[in-house]
Amino acid sequence: MKIPIANVVLKLATATGVLGCLTSSAGELEVAVSPIKLAGQKALVKLEMVNHLTEPVTSAKAACFICDDAGKVVAQNTRWVFGGGTNANATIPVGGTNVFHFVVNATKPWTTTNLTAKVVFSRVVLQDGHLADVAKSVSVFPLRKQ
Numbered sequence: 001m002k003i004p005i006a007n008v009v010l011k012l013a014t015a016t017g018v019l020g021c022l023t024s025s026a027g028e029l030e031v032a033v034s035p036i037k038l039a040g041q042k043a044l045v046k047l048e049m050v051n052h053l054t055e056p057v058t059s060a061k062a063a064c065f066i067c068d069d070a071g072k073v074v075a076q077n078t079r080w081v082f083g084g085g086t087n088a089n090a091t092i093p094v095g096g097t098n099v100f101h102f103v104v105n106a107t108k109p110w111t112t113t114n115l116t117a118k119v120v121f122s123r124v125v126l127q128d129g130h131l132a133d134v135a136k137s138v139s140v141f142p143l144r145k146q
Contacts, residue, residue, distance in 0.1 A: 028052050029060065029092075029124060029132070032143040036066065036115050045102040045117040046143075047081060049092065053126070053137060056091040059083025061123040064102040069114040077104040083125070091127060 034046035043066050051057050060082045066075040081100040083090055092098045102119070119140050124132040132138070 027054065028137055028139045029057060029121075031062075031119065031121070031138065031140045033117055033119050033140060034143045036117050038110065038113060038115070041106045041109065043075060043102075043104045043106065043115065043117070045104065045119070047100045047102060047119065048143065049082065049098045049100070051092040051094055051096050051098075053094065053132065056093045056096075056127040057082065057124060057132075058091050058127055059123070059125045060121060062102075062119055062121045064104055065118040065120070066104050066106075067116050067118060068112050074108070074110070074115070075104045075106045077102060078122075 030050045030052055032048040034048070037044040037046075045064055045066075047062075049060070059080055061078065061084060062081050063076060063078040065073045068074050079100075079102065081102070082092060082098055102117070121134045121138045121140065124134055124137060126132055
């Protein structure tokens with residue numbers, strides 16, 4: 001059975017969130033991941049978050065994986081990107097935005113500058129204390145260079 005390549009690409013792009021910026025994101029925490037900036041042995045990754053959920057977000061935890069051109073993880077870090085004890089009174093209101101800069105330290109010198117960031121959210125806490133389903137409520141996509 002032959003499957004048209006266009007269907008495979010569309011399904012893969014949808015599954016990885018690449019089309020997140022093209023589709024309606026009602027009911028999601030939308031996260032745009034900027035290209036990596038290198039500063040010595042550190043990789044800086046800017047996250048721009050927009051809350052399209054039905055209630056405010058009080059905290060969110062994510063992992064950032066830095067991958068080389070072969071797709072191998074060369075560095076990683078996990079942080080509360082919003083709230084999480086250090087700023088417990090803050091919230092991202094419905095329709096509100098927030099920016100977070102992930103700093104990922106390399107354990108070895110970078111062997112390439114062709115690096116990509118993969119960001120995965122593990123926890124999103126809403127104002128009422130309930131946890132959002134990150135698989136359904138978070139949309140992560142790469143921000144295109146302008």
